[in-house]
Amino acid sequence: AARRDVAALAGAKPAAVIFTSGGTEAARLAFHAAKVAQGVERLIVSAVEHDAVLVSAEASGLPVEIAPVDGNGELDLDALASLLSTPDRRVMVALMLANNETGVLQPVAEAAALVHEAGGLLLCDAVQAAGKVPLDFAALGADMMMLGGHKLGAPLGIGALVVREGLPFAADAVGGGQEMRRRAGSENVSGIAGFGAAARAARGALGEFAALADLRDELEAQIAAAAPDAKFFGRRAPRLPNTSYLAAPGLDAETLLMALDLDGVAVSAGAACSSGKVGRPRVLDAMGVDPALARGAVRVSLGWSSATDDVDRFVESWLRIHERSRSRVDTEVYASRAPSSRLAAVES
Incomplete structure (x- = not known):
């Protein structure tokens, strides 16, 4: 039930949801899968990404380039297109949906279209946006999307990575077969239950939040x-x-x-x-x-x-x-x- 509730909040299918310890682990897991299973050889990160994403990108061992923003804090799509014009190595772009400081909403769907045209992948950090604006994983065009439970009122230490159906994936730790063999280790059952309840409540209160x-x-x-x-x-x-x-x-x-x-x-x-x-x-x-x-x-x-x-x-x-x-x-x-x-x- 919790997986269905979190998936409904994200506008995704339940099978797409991988429960993690939070947004930071979700970012690390996404970059690992990109490098090991998805053929990604370089990363582009927007200049206003959360430190959890920027530091995880730098720790991945892949070269990282920064995509600039304009004076309003919005991604410069022309600059992104220029960065994507180097076709020799497959790229993944990390772009948040909503900035955690300014609240500015990024043009994720437009960026995803550019990225996919260049043969790349897009990771969307929706931690700050979830529960505040409606989410539609497919419409955003993201290949993976991060969520954090505590932003919705769930207990600390629970989050999720949403993964597009059919996208090759590799866990960053071996062990048990939890989360459909995509994230080894005992699940935080109470945290997951709390995340599901918080997601259900947040989805029902989107109008009030607006x-x-x-x-x-x-x-x-x-x-x-x-x-x-x-x-x-x-x-x-x-x-x-x-x-x-x-x-x-x-x-x-x-x-x-x-x-x-x-x-x-x-x-x-x-x-x-x-x-x-x-x-x-x-x-x-x-x-x-x-x-x-x-x-x-x-x-x-x-x-x-x-x-x-x-x-x-x-x-x-x-x-x-x-x-x-x-x-x-x-x-x-x-x-x-x-x-x-x-x-x-x-x-x-």
């Missing part, structure tokens, strides 16, 4: 009206309905997170699995965002329980911190100019 776009848009409209210097990354691209990634000049994400936390507001700086790590956001770098601006970027994620009051609290807190930051900058600028001004007054 309605979060109105809350997200209201949040952005309020901040844009009161703080014209605020920037919303990926706002001009199709996005997940619940995600807003924003910054303003002069803000520092680490300081902002602490101040918001004191106000009872929980947001993140970049990827959730990188929480606690301070550094330049790789995704924003790939989008060409000024590092000084990127330093203050925070991600707001709305959930099934989010309400207007939550949005209002965030907006009020963020604007207050933003105004305080602007006042500090203005004071520092005034102080830096004061000595020369006094000197000019004396000389005159």
